[in-house]
Amino acid sequence: MDSEEAYHPTQGDILSVLRLLHDNGVSVQNSKRAYEELQQYQANPAFCVLLSYVFGAENCPIQNLELGGSWIQYRRLAGITLKNNLEKSEYALGLAAVKEAARCALFVLGNPIDVRIARVAAQIVVKITALTSFDWWRESGIGDLPHLLLNELFRAGDVKTLSSLYTLQYLMEDLPKVVGVASKEIIERVVTLVLDQSIQPNLRKAAFRMCSNVYERAESLDWNVEGLSPLQNGLTGASGIFAGVCTTLLEQGCDGDIALMIEVLRSCSVMLEYLEYFNPISESEMTRLVKWWVYHTINIVSSKETVSEYDFQLKIAAMDLLTTALGIYDRMGGEGVISLLVEPISQCLSTLIPALVNFVPMSREEVDSILSNDDYRLRDAMAVDYHLEKRNEDISEDKYLDDDEEGAPALRSSALRCIDALSMFSSKQVYPYLIDQVKNLWDSDGRLKEAAIVLIGTIASGCYNEIENTLPVLVHQLVNSVISPSEDVFVVSIAIWTLSRILEWAYACDGTFITDIMTAFITRMQSTSKRIQRSAVSALNTAFVTAHNMGTTRKIIAVFPSLVEAIIACLPVYCDANLSLLSDLALHLIAVSENTVLNSHIGEAFKSNRIERAKLFENSYVSVYIKELPNTHLDKDLFSIDRVISGFLTFFPDPVTSVNILESWQAALEDVVNRDVKDDTDLLYNIIYSCGNFINVTSTTVLREWAHRTQGSLASVGFQLLVKSPQQTVKLAAVILLHRLLKNIGSSAYPMGMAVKLLSTLASSIDSFDDPHVKLELVRLITLMVECYSSEFPNESYAAFFAAVNAIRSDAYNDSLMVFVQMAYDICRTLGMVPTLISRSRPEVITRIMAQSENTYDKSVATIHLINALLTIDEVALAILPDAMRLIYSWQQSACNFPGTQEKIRSLLFFYDKHGSQLRDHLGALHPNTREMIFTTYDMI
Structure with missing residues (x-):
């Protein structure tokens, strides 16, 4: 499989690739070895042709071969591997291999026999279009892609229609700059399927989901600009039509399909952001919107009837629609079209608020579930984040219905968000209804009392004027609840949270309110309940942020000694999310405390604790990535510890400590890269982030000596990740690392020959990032490099600089x-x-x-x-x-x-x-x- 010229798959090659596919997807017993073998062929043109052949074969080419799974499974794996190779190797595969992949994918797309195969074919077609162009398909003699999608397949029915919809969706998501304003025509064409009663229901739903997915994905684009991109212009142009389709489906009751109704309500939430872009809305159309987007939604929330097994998800979608509308109304200052949509809500408060409050108390099952995992010695549930390319939900399947989080906890959260939005919308009207509910719940058992307290915290901002006079008494009651040994876990934790919602009032008051509250929080830091620990430390972090914003840090200096003692006492026993919060708290304290003795105590405690945390990290790393033991997870608590140590070293420099830790993370990063660890982006990001932190706290003289001694190896690894990592998060971290190296060391930060390559890479890649925050980091690196290298590499420096300039608007x-x-x-x-x-x-x-x-x-x-x-x-x-x-x-x-x-x-x-x-x-x-x-x-x- 080494030659591209006139390659024709042989039986031996087919057997080899089927074995590879089996070991990489059908069976995972030899996954690491098989994956490494598969990687050897990544840029092999003949292997690409062979994968195309397998993907396009409707039946196994080798008769009577005993397979380890269905042939569809092998075809799908071949297609996915082909797509990945196209993505990673791009033009290195050669034109002949790309053409063969294109012919195969287009044939499968036009003649699909299975939805799974159609999806993969669509992804391959889009990947090849990204490498070439729309016109390339016709010019190369392979086929007319737009004609195939919009004419031949679009209304062909069954899987052919799905093939068209998949491809159109992926084109709009992956190639927004190519599709551009044509997105309007695509949306307008697709919604005709949604409303066509002669079309199969599953295809109508798929067409709706395709449009919904595109608008949902567009939320991640930057809308904080006056000049919209061509894609955004297309989507805004079609937004009124798609919103009208949502209204029509609600009028039709979604034909009794609750799963579809959930998706329609969620789509309505997204389309509210486009309300100002709709064509002038007629009075009759606004009446329809109010009836079906507001009154109908409130009826869903208020209804006590169970309409289906998906009742929770339906009510969540309805509440979220109301919350979104209220949020936009608040953001727009009560002006614009949104006001016509929102104002009728005030007429329904007498039924809406009791219905929302009904969802606030936790169920007994939920209470038992939380308590079963609440002991501080139990580690948080860990799940490996594989960070594989993930598409939006399959348009051929119902979504939102199998999510474990879409249960009672999500229902409660949605209800509280809606109540919060209502209190901001009209506190005078909302407060009387809510306070009656709170009074009814307050003197009940712990579960209902918790609901009363969380309601107080929820409306603390919106109904501040209404509750201000009662706050002294309320604070006293809540503080007593926090420190009372007889109160249950849920009352204590939610009382802490509610107190954190009224900290501004406490700071503004004379007397001891704020110190009483802070002391209550500190006493609960050493609770054996993870929930209470988390609430206490989170509230203390909020207290520091609030004090900084108000300029009132002096009011809490008296509690610093007891807080330091509590932090040091908690340090050995906290882990996971709670340890991260504790580290945030330590950093807040170090930043504002002028007591060097207290700060030194914190720094030494974290340095000492690092020894044990480093062992846990190393041992777990060996288990996961070297020994590959099953059912093991990586202990990442060391990252939290090092955040504090680097923060401490900012004020108390120690070059020996900073360089030692920097070198340990450099070695870890090199090992991760050498092992090609790609299943944990969080690991890569945190190692790079830690390196950057310790670079910032080490003197230039020491760093230059270290960089010379290590021959700039850390910069080389950073550049390698920038070029090769498929994850934007890792690329961003690499850019920040390279910037910090250059800023703190100077032009000698990079090894010989790297600077000119990096300049060229940055110049060619900055336009591929749409997120303004990512562009900012690229611009920072480019401008600093131009300052350092413009005399040495003028052409590359100027090209990169002009690319950076073109990024601004x-x-x-x-x-x-x-x-x-x-x-x-x-x-x-x-x-x-x-x-x-x-x-x-x-x-x-x-x-x-x-x-x-x-x-x-x-x-x-x-x-x-x-x-x-x-x-x-x-x-x-x-x-x-x-x-x-x-x-x-x-x-x-x-x-x-x-x-x-x-x-x-x-x-x-x-x-x-x-x-x-x-x-x-x-x-x-x-x-x-x-x-x-x-x-x-x-x-x-």
Whole structure:
């Protein structure tokens, strides 16, 4: 199987590949050895052709061969392996192998005999389209893909229709930039199947799910920008039509199909975000929306009738729809179309609130289940996260119905979220109904008292004005519940949570309210109940965050000594999630405490505890990844310990400790990579994250010596993960690691020859990441590399820099704006180092972004760098005068508060004034007050 030329599968090769498929999927007894053998053929073109042959064969090519499973199973495994090879090897397979895979996949797609095979064929077709283009299918003589999907298969019925739907969905999910605005036409075509009564019910449901999945996936796109992408334009254009289909299905009662109704309600929740994009909604259409999206939904929540075995999931979907609507109403300030949809809810509170409260008390079975795993000595349930490529749910199957979390706990959570949203919506109307329910529950048994307390905590924010006068008495009662040895686990834990919801009030009050609350939390840290431990430590973390936000940390200094004692006492016995929370608490305390003795106690305790935690990590790692023992899990508590140690070393540097730990994690990372561990992204991420933390707390001198001694091996591993890891989380961690190495060590951080390769990789890959936060980390690394290597590798540095510049956009708002602002600051810093880059750095976009940001020290530094660069090339500065003035206006009269900023802006204004009348003309068009402010602030009179 080594030659690509004129390869024809032989019986021996077929037997070999069937054995490999058997060992890699049908049987797992030899999984590691078989997987390693399979990897050897990953980029082999002949192997690709052979997989295509097996995938396309409707029956086993070798007669009378005894198989270990069904032939469908072997075909499916062959197809999945083929898709993976195409994804990993891409063009290395050669055109002949890719064409053979394309011919086979398109044939199977058009002639499917099984849903599972159709799904795999669709994935292969999409993968090949990503490597080539839509036109390539026709130009290469293989077939007309769009025509096949939308004409031949779309209404062919049965599995052929599913083949079309699968492929269309995957195209929209995997190739959004290619599909673009055509998504509108696709959605509009697919919904015709949903409403066509002559179509088989299962295909109508599949068509609906396909549209629903696409809109659900689109939620992960960045919507905090004015300019929508082509895909987003297509989806918004079709949103009114799809929402209308949802309404029609609800009117039809989903033909009695409760599973479909659940999905329709969930889709309605998603479509609420598109409400403003609908075409002008007529009065009759709004009446339909109110009737079926609001009143009908409230009726589902309030109904005491059990409609099916999926009643819990149905009520959850209904409550979540109401909560989403109320949340959007709050976000929009009660304005817009959403107000017409939400305001009728207030008419139904008398029936809705009692119905919601009815779902709040925990069942006795739920109580027993929690208590059975509540002992602090029991480890949290662990599950290996394989991080394999996971598609949205199969459109040919009902979803949401087999989820273990969709039971009573999820029902309670949804009810409480809805109650919280209602209290924010109309506290005066909601409070009387709720307080009556609370009074009825408070004096009952522990299970019902817990429900009363959680309701108080839930409405603490929305109904604050209504409960404010009763808070002193309420706090006293809750503190007594927390410290009482006779109260049960659930009352204590929820009382702690409710107190954490009113911490702002406690900090704002005179007296001992806050110290009484904190002391109560601390006394419960050493409980034998994991639930109480978690509640207490979580509440203490919230208390520190609240104190920081309010500037009132001084009020809790008195409890620091007892808190340190409790942290040290809990450290040896906490594990898993509770240990992570305890580590957060220790970091909060170290950051604000000025008592070096207390901080030293914490640091030494964690260093000492690390010895045992390191042994647990090493032993479990050997069991899982070296000995491959069954039913074992990796003990990751060491990561929590090291977060605290690195935080402690920030204030109390110790190069010996930091380098020793850094080297241990470097060795672990190299071993994980060498073993090709891919089934635990969390492990990889945390090792890389830990390395980065200890790099940050080690001096540059020590780091340079360490990097020289290790020949930059950590940077090499980071680069390898950036290039080869299939997980975006790992790629992001690798980028952050490479940035920290370069920032703390300098240009010698990377081994010889790596920098130029890394620059090229970053330049070619930044556009493939859609998440603005990921782009930010890439921009940070690129700009720092340009500063370090532009003289050594000018061509590669400039190409990477221009790729970074192209990542920014000025039409962002909300969270995304802050991300792009930071990108602009990083680019300006680089311009300060290499001002000749200004001509191709899109300065007009940078100034627009910065004009929208707050006046801070970072903005001041960026402004100075930008102006310095602008003044090096007159033509560029003059070309962006209107945008530069926008940045100047944004400073108002604050520039004088930041050294050098006012002077630098003045120099730019004087430059403009010397070069023609453009500045005077611009200022002349301003409001007189603004013009006077500019003249006065910058001495232009």
